[in-house]
Every structure is written in C-alpha cells, then in structure tokens.
Amino acid sequence: MEHFIIHGKQIIGGEISIGGAKNAALPIFFASILANAEVELANIPNLTDIRYTCDIFVNFGAKLSIDLDSNKVSLQPQHISNPVVPYELASKMRASIWALAPLVAKFGTAKVSLPGGCAIGSRPVDMHLEALKKLGVKIEFAEGYVIATSEGRLKGANIFFDKVSVGATVSAVCAAVLAQGVSRIENVAMEPEVVDLCNFLVALGAKIDGIGTKVLTITGVESLGGVANYRIIPDRIECGTYLIAAAISKSKVTCHNIIPEHLEATLSKLEEAGAKITVSGSSVTCDMEGKRAKAVNIVTAPYPGVATDMQAQFTLLNTVAEGVGIVTETIFENRFMHVPELQRMGAKITQSGNTIHVQGVEELSGAHVKATDLRASISLVLAGCIAQGTTHVDEIYHIDRGYEFIEERMKSIGCIITRERA
Numbered sequence: 001m002e003h004f005i006i007h008g009k010q011i012i013g014g015e016i017s018i019g020g021a022k023n024a025a026l027p028i029f030f031a032s033i034l035a036n037a038e039v040e041l042a043n044i045p046n047l048t049d050i051r052y053t054c055d056i057f058v059n060f061g062a063k064l065s066i067d068l069d070s071n072k073v074s075l076q077p078q079h080i081s082n083p084v085v086p087y088e089l090a091s092k093m094r095a096s097i098w099a100l101a102p103l104v105a106k107f108g109t110a111k112v113s114l115p116g117g118c119a120i121g122s123r124p125v126d127m128h129l130e131a132l133k134k135l136g137v138k139i140e141f142a143e144g145y146v147i148a149t150s151e152g153r154l155k156g157a158n159i160f161f162d163k164v165s166v167g168a169t170v171s172a173v174c175a176a177v178l179a180q181g182v183s184r185i186e187n188v189a190m191e192p193e194v195v196d197l198c199n200f201l202v203a204l205g206a207k208i209d210g211i212g213t214k215v216l217t218i219t220g221v222e223s224l225g226g227v228a229n230y231r232i233i234p235d236r237i238e239c240g241t242y243l244i245a246a247a248i249s250k251s252k253v254t255c256h257n258i259i260p261e262h263l264e265a266t267l268s269k270l271e272e273a274g275a276k277i278t279v280s281g282s283s284v285t286c287d288m289e290g291k292r293a294k295a296v297n298i299v300t301a302p303y304p305g306v307a308t309d310m311q312a313q314f315t316l317l318n319t320v321a322e323g324v325g326i327v328t329e330t331i332f333e334n335r336f337m338h339v340p341e342l343q344r345m346g347a348k349i350t351q352s353g354n355t356i357h358v359q360g361v362e363e364l365s366g367a368h369v370k371a372t373d374l375r376a377s378i379s380l381v382l383a384g385c386i387a388q389g390t391t392h393v394d395e396i397y398h399i400d401r402g403y404e405f406i407e408e409r410m411k412s413i414g415c416i417i418t419r420e421r422a
C-alpha cells in the first residue's frame with residue numbers, strides 16, 4: 001500500500017496545465033464500442049480508471065493501441081468478440097456500467113458485473129436499467145451480473161428521468177443512438193462531460209438534437225463510423241481543485257488549457273471567498289492577494305450548480321477561512337467521509353444529516369489520515385500542504401483514479417508530496 005508524506009507550511013503558487021477530464025474520457029471510451037471503424041481519442045488522462053478501461057477492452061477482444069504518456073488511445077471496436085465485463089474489472093470502477101448500453105445496442109447481448117466505484121453512497125443503477133428497458137432491452141440478473149439482451153435493433157422511446165443522473169443519461173443516449181426511430185429523453189444531465197459524449201457521438205454519425213439542454217431528441221441510425229483525433233475536454237474538477245490550493249494559502253495559481261465556461265459555479269464561489277479571478281482565453285488565475293479566504297456556503301447540485309466533486313475541496317477551504325461556512329451535499333448520501341479526517345487535523349466541523357457547519361480555524365495541524373474516496377483524498381493532500389507539521393495520507397490509490405501526474409502537478413504549484421510504500 002502506498003501513502004503520501006507531506007510536510008506542511010509549503011509556499012503554494014505557480015502554473016499548471018490541466019489534463020483531459022476523467023468523467024468525459026470514461027463515457028466516450030465506452031461509447032466507442034458503438035463505432036464500426038477506428039476511433040482515435042486524444043487528451044485521454046493517464047489515470048488508473050483509464051488503464052482499467054483499457055483492460056476491459058482487451059477482455060472484449062477489441063484491438064487497441066495505448067500511448068498514455070502522450071494521452072492517446074486508438075481503438076478498433078469492430079473486433080469485439082466477447083461482450084462481457086467480468087467482476088474483477090467492474091469492481092474496480094463505477095464507470096464500467098457504461099459498457100452495458102453500447103454493447104447491447106450494437107451486439108444485442110451484454111453481460112456486465114455490477115460496478116464498484118467511490119464509496120460515497122449506495123449508487124444504484126436502476127435508472128440506467130429502466131431507460132434500457134424502455135428502449136426494448138430485456139434485463140436479467142445472475143450471480144452479480146446484469147445480463148442484457150435484445151432481439152434485433154432497439155426501439156426509440158420517450159424517457160423521463162425523475163432525478164438528474166449523469167450515468168443514466170450516458171446509458172440512455174448510448175442506447176438510443178442506434179435504436180430504430182426517435183427517442184426523446186427528458187430531464188437529462190447537462191454536465192459538460194455529457195455534452196462532450198454527445199459531440200463525440202455526433203462525430204461518429206449520430207443524430208442528436210438539444211445537446212447541452214434538459215431534453216435530448218435522438219434519431220437512431222443503423223450504424224456509426226469512426227473518428228480521427230477526437231479531443232476530450234479539459235478536467236474542470238482538476239482545475240477547480242488546484243484553484244482551491246491558492247484559496248487556502250493566500251496565494252496565486254494559474255491553470256492553463258481549460259474551458260472557463262465549465263467552471264462558472266466554482267469561480268463564482270471563489271470570488272465570494274475573496275479571490276481575484278482572471279480569465280484569459282483558455283487560462284484562469286485565482287489570486288488571493290495575500291488575504292485569508294472568507295467562508296462560503298455551498299449547496300451541491302447538478303450542472304450548472306456547484307459540483308458534488310468540488311464539495312470536499314470547498315469544505316477544506318472553509319476549514320481555514322474566516323467565519324462559518326455551511327455545506328449541504330444533495331447528490332450523494334455519504335459524501336462527508338473527509339470530515340472526520342479533517343477533524344483529526346484540527347478542523348472545527350459539526351454535521352447534521354447532509355449538512356455540515358464549518359468554523360474556520362487559523363491553522364490545521366499535520367496528522368495521520370486516511371483517504372476514503374477520490375475528492376476526499378485530494379482535500380487531505382492539500383490540507384497537509386498548508387498544515388503545521390507533517391501529514392501522512394494512507395490509501396492514496398483513490399487519488400490515482402482521478403488526478404493525473406499528481407506529484408508533478410503539485411510540484412508545479414510549489415508543493416512537494418512524497419509517495420512511499422509501506
């Protein structure tokens with residue numbers, strides 16, 4: 001097991017080039033199953049989740065060439081002969097459920113083990129399965145696997161989601177693009193990563209109207225082609241995380257290669273915390289101008305609201321800010337696992353249901369803490385960089401799921417974190 005040792009009171013500041021978005025790369029990778037010709041993907045982040053996805057494609061029998069050092073993958077999905085995601089691969093990653101819809105839409109059969117992922121809530125897949133059933137898929141369960149079958153092409157349908165789900169939107173769209181007839185999918189997720197998936201499918205030849213809105217109208221086509229050099233959007237959560245590094249340390253961080261419009265909620269909360277935010281082309285700077293941040297209230301919400309994937313980072317900001325910040329998590333029922341760890345570092349936090357009250361303190365102190373999920377982990381790493389003393393963060397494999405070249409990127413903003421093996 002690896003851990004990070006982080007000495008505190010580091011002088012934070014500098015510039016970072018942001019990588020491709022994990023949460024766009026994963027659905028696009030799985031949607032490539034639908035293509036009938038070569039798919040070349042660029043700006044694919046070098047993350048463990050992507051390497052697991054490559055393993056899933058190898059297990060399918062697909063041909064792929066992987067060059068994650070150059071952030072490139074090319075796939076020959078025509079060669080898929082085994083439409084199965086076994087437990088050993090699915091259990092490592094929540095996103096593996098995204099194999100189900102494209103496999104059954106293209107091959108009429110799929111066997112996918114129920115997924116793993118961050119332990120931030122119960123994370124059922126009922127909405128994915130209900131959407132597939134509406135499109136004509138027969139769903140059965142056996143020994144922990146979902147078995148999906150269809151006779152002939154799927155049938156276009158009207159789907160209304162009661163709740164906004166990124167994952168179920170991705171599954172519904174991936175099935176509807178090859179269905180016979182028109183599908184109208186309402187109350188979809190509008191996250192930039194869902195928009196990127198739709199743009200990718202359009203590049204393959206799919207017919208999708210309403211991209212970026214609450215209602216998608218999809219006219220199914222018989223088959224999809226390939227695409228050369230489709231570039232994944234930048235990771236708005238990675239960018240937001242590094243901007244928080246400036247906000248907790250009275251300093252200045254610039255992130256390059258981003259799409260500023262994807263960060264509006266985060267940037268507006270950082271401004272509320274007292275940061276000077278400057279956007280210039282595809283770069284953004286968060287400058288605290290030497291001032292301590294003011295506490296901010298956060299209520300997580302589907303896009304364009306404040307992302308749940310930024311909640312732990314804003315919680316950290318409040319732990320060292322001036323005043324009291326109230327943070328309400330509305331998306332996942334168990335996403336405060338960073339709270340007891342931050343308390344070990346001296347944070348003053350009280351929890352009541354899905355809300356926490358954070359009373360800012362002048363300084364955190366180093367401690368031995370455990371990373372419990374991806375965003376909790378990075379918050380503890382950042383906390384270690386500003387704390388008094390040394391912090392030891394265990395179970396850092398979570399970070400490698402979502403933060404590319406973490407030691408290098410932290411170094412480019414002045415932070416030294418040392419990976420050790422116990």
Ligand SMILES: CC(=O)N[C@H]1[C@@H](OP(=O)(O)OP(=O)(O)OC[C@H]2O[C@@H](n3ccc(=O)[nH]c3=O)[C@H](O)[C@@H]2O)O[C@H](CO)[C@@H](O)[C@@H]1O
Nearest residue numbers: 023095123124125126127128165166167168308309331332
């Ligand atoms: C790989 C990826 O892109 N992960 C992101 C994706 O996760 P994921 O796609 O799993 O998240 P969803 O948007 O689907 O989840 C939203 C809510 O809907 C519930 N739900 C979802 C599906 C379902 O069938 N039934 C159901 O009840 C979930 O438990 C949760 O409470 O969106 C989340 C919300 O922005 C982000 O935090 C994750 O980083």
Ligand SMILES: C=C(OP(=O)(O)O)C(=O)O
Nearest residue numbers: 094095117118309374375
């Ligand atoms: C929760 C996350 O990822 P996943 O859905 O892959 O577990 C995340 O990216 O913060």
